[in-house]
Amino acid sequence: MTRIVVVLLSAIAIVLACGAGYLKWFQVSAEKTPVPRPNAYKADSVEEELGAASDRLTGEFKESYATPIRDVVVTGAKQRKISSIAPA
Secondary structure (H helix, E strand, O other): HHHHHHHHHHHHHHHHHHHHHHHHHHHHHHHHHOOOOOOOOOOHHHHHHHHHHOHHHHHOHHHHHHHHHHHHHHHHHHHHHOOOOOOO
16 A cells, blocks of 8 residues: 555656656746847838748737838838837
8 A cells, every 4th residue: 555655656756847847948948939029120121120020920919010010110210210129
């Protein structure tokens, strides 16, 4: 009976240790994943930079982002030589 309890507790400890290791690995890999910066651009490359940021967006936000960026931001950045920097 005690042997079963020891084996069961050992198995639980191993599963918990593996789960904690996986969660730590997942956290570290998520920290290395680049975050889209949809409002960072330089005046001379605004279309390429905002287009690349748009490619990493999804869903409704991507749709609502594209039109004003194309119609307002890109046009204004080119005409007035405006650049924008987003913090890292």
